[in-house]
Amino acid sequence: MPIKQSDIEKVAQLAHLELADEEIKTFGPQLAEIVNYVEQLNALDTSSVEPAIGGLTPEGEETDSSRADEIKGSLGQRVALEEAPDPASGHFRVPKVL
Amino acid sequence: MSRQSVEFSITAAERLNETLNAFLEIDRDGALKRAAEIEQTGSQGALAGVPIAIKDNICVRGMQASCGSKILGDYHPPYNATVIERLLKAGAVVIGKTNCDEFAMGSSNENSAFGPVRNPWDTTRVSGGSSGGSAAAVAAGIVPVALGSDTGGSVRQPASLCGVLGMKPTYGRNSRYGLVAFASSLDQVGVFAREVEDVARVLGVIAGRDPHDSTTADVPVPDYTASLTGDLKGARLGFPRTLFGQGLDDEVKKAVEAVVDAYRDLGVEIVDIELPHAGYAIAVYYIIATAEASSNLARFDGVRYGFRAEETPELRQMYRRTREEGFGPEVKRRIMLGTYVLSAGYYDAYYRKAQQVRTMIKNDFLDAFRRCDAFITPTSPTPAFAIGEKVDDPLAMYLNDIYTVTANLAGVPGISVPCGLSSNRLPIGFQLVGPYWSEPTLLRLAHAYEQSRPFTDRPPISAS
Numbered sequence: 303m304p305i306k307q308s309d310i311e312k313v314a315q316l317a318h319l320e321l322a323d324e325e326i327k328t329f330g331p332q333l334a335e336i337v338n339y340v341e342q343l344n345a346l347d348t349s350s351v352e353p354a355i356g357g358l359t360p361e362g363e364e365t366d367s368s369r370a371d372e373i374k375g376s377l378g379q380r381v382a383l384e385e386a387p388d389p390a391s392g393h394f395r396v397p398k399v400l
Numbered sequence: 401m402s403r404q405s406v407e408f409s410i411t412a413a414e415r416l417n418e419t420l421n422a423f424l425e426i427d428r429d430g431a432l433k434r435a436a437e438i439e440q441t442g443s444q445g446a447l448a449g450v451p452i453a454i455k456d457n458i459c460v461r462g463m464q465a466s467c468g469s470k471i472l473g474d475y476h477p478p479y480n481a482t483v484i485e486r487l488l489k490a491g492a493v494v495i496g497k498t499n500c501d502e503f504a505m506g507s508s509n510e511n512s513a514f515g516p517v518r519n520p521w522d523t524t525r526v527s528g529g530s531s532g533g534s535a536a537a538v539a540a541g542i543v544p545v546a547l548g549s550d551t552g553g554s555v556r557q558p559a560s561l562c563g564v565l566g567m568k569p570t571y572g573r574n575s576r577y578g579l580v581a582f583a584s585s586l587d588q589v590g591v592f593a594r595e596v597e598d599v600a601r602v603l604g605v606i607a608g609r610d611p612h613d614s615t616t617a618d619v620p621v622p623d624y625t626a627s628l629t630g631d632l633k634g635a636r637l638g639f640p641r642t643l644f645g646q647g648l649d650d651e652v653k654k655a656v657e658a659v660v661d662a663y664r665d666l667g668v669e670i671v672d673i674e675l676p677h678a679g680y681a682i683a684v685y686y687i688i689a690t691a692e693a694s695s696n697l698a699r700f701d702g703v704r705y706g707f708r709a710e711e712t713p714e715l716r717q718m719y720r721r722t723r724e725e726g727f728g729p730e731v732k733r734r735i736m737l738g739t740y741v742l743s744a745g746y747y748d749a750y751y752r753k754a755q756q757v758r759t760m761i762k763n764d765f766l767d768a769f770r771r772c773d774a775f776i777t778p779t780s781p782t783p784a785f786a787i788g789e790k791v792d793d794p795l796a797m798y799l800n801d802i803y804t805v806t807a808n809l810a811g812v813p814g815i816s817v818p819c820g821l822s823s824n825r826l827p828i829g830f831q832l833v834g835p836y837w838s839e840p841t842l843l844r845l846a847h848a849y850e851q852s853r854p855f856t857d858r859p860p861i862s863a864s
Binding site: 305309310313314316317318319320321322325328329332333335336337339340342343344346348351352353354355356357358359360361362364365366367369377381382384385386387388394396397398399 | 475476478479570571572584585586609611614615616617618619677680682683684686687694698701702703704705706707708712713714715716717718719720721723724727729732733735736737739740743750752753754755756757758759760762794795798808809811836837
């Protein structure tokens with residue numbers, strides 16, 4: 303499937319990237335080349351193959367990851383906000399939404 | 401003693417960093433203070449007083465974690481990764497954070513927002529990537545051991561290009577808690593060292609189940625150093641002949657074939673094996689890894705930590721501009737590709753298809769391991785290439801990972817071992833890959849080779 307400029311623009315929008323015009327121009331052919339390369343997979347008949355989900359080994363799949371439903375400590379508000387670009391009164395402040 | 405070795409490492413890191421650009425942060429005061437404490441308390445931990453360098457995508461409290469990206473820039477995580485907690489408990493001293501490709505995406509370290517790492521063997525060449533800083537720091541003798549992360553070869557490939565050992569354990573062998581996620585079904589923390597015994601020691605410390613990471617498996621951690629017996633009696637090494645063909649540098653081919661002969665001399669039985677779908681691995685990898693990355697990297701939105709673009713009065717615009725200004729070109733390219741393959745109408749054609757071929761690759765491995773205990777390949781198709789040589793051709797760059805990505809897709813362990821120098825004095829490495837939880841076998845094989853054919857050359861840029 304050839305990738306058009308409008309595809310690139312649509313994908314950028316989905317990915318929350320405001321690409322510059324030059325980037326759209328370079329990414330277009332590069333992504334098209336990569337997509338063309340990965341399409342070699344179509345040569346394989348996979349009709350009876352189960353997709354692999356995640357990377358777990360059989361032992362990993364058998365490992366019980368559940369835990370008791372107990373309250374435990376967390377980072378806390380002060381520490382959680384320490385790296386925020388714009389904290390305000392114990393919150394993460396963001397530009398207006400609407 | 402520990403203070404002396406830590407002081408040596410820090411001084412070497414500071415002195416060589418201008419040339420190598422291997423470190424993004426060196427913590428002289430913190431590391432010396434900790435070394436003094438360890439000496440005072442007489443810690444008997446397995447790594448007491450051992451200086452170690454940590455890739456900058458693994459969280460160490462009190463130090464930065466930039467992931468080689470402008471979007472995290474000066475981020476200081478408020479907690480330690482589980483692997484770091486375990487290293488500290490064993491007495492290790494973190495001396496600094498190492499340079500890497502942005503969010504571990506790259507095979508040359510040229511995608512770091514803070515400039516490429518230079519190869520200690522030839523500073524006009526790449527260190528490999530993405531854990532290039534850790535590889536270069538160990539190769540130059542700055543530290544005896546370092547941690548990196550390996551999603552498609554990011555520990556093994558730079559280890560090969562810098563002439564050191566690099567091991568990626570079985571998926572679920574050690575915790576990813578505190579490792580900044582790139583592709584969660586492929587990522588594993590790995591170990592760099594100059595001696596197999598050191599790889600075994602560090603792996604023994606960091607491995608094991610972690611309640612903070614549900615993908616760690618409840619499998620006992622053996623004493624890896626006890627597996628270094630030198631006894632290879634009855635061992636069978638697989639030789640996938642078809643992988644030694646097109647695209648493989650002639651000197652690398654000869655060097656790795658000589659390793660096969662060396663193993664034969666050590667009493668190992670060499671078995672021909674086939675990995676019929678290995679040729680599809682890069683295509684599968686670049687669908688799965690980018691799909692997972694596009695999802696994992698959605699968290700970088702300028703709200704809770706890291707960089708935020710200025711003068712963006714509206715929320716969506718803030719997201720878009722922050723990500724546009726904060727991410728470098730390769731990360732954007734992969735987010736775009738991952739978003740594309742997951743988007744409506746394409747999911748079945750690309751993502752589901754790739755997951756099916758991933759199953760086929762896994763099955764190839766299971767079949768091969770019925771006939772051998774491990775198999776051998778080159779780690780990288782060529783020795784270190786020149787800085788700038790492949791930056792404009794993403795697909796050519798991706799093909800560097802041809803020998804390493806399959807182990808991540810199958811979830812099995814692999815180790816890169818140095819096996820000599822090319823005619824222009826660049827390191828060559830071979831890779832051993834084994835079944836799930838076969839780390840003791842891989843270490844035993846690597847150790848026996850190391851003992852019989854020691855790699856004693858040192859690079860021109862070196863701490864000692």
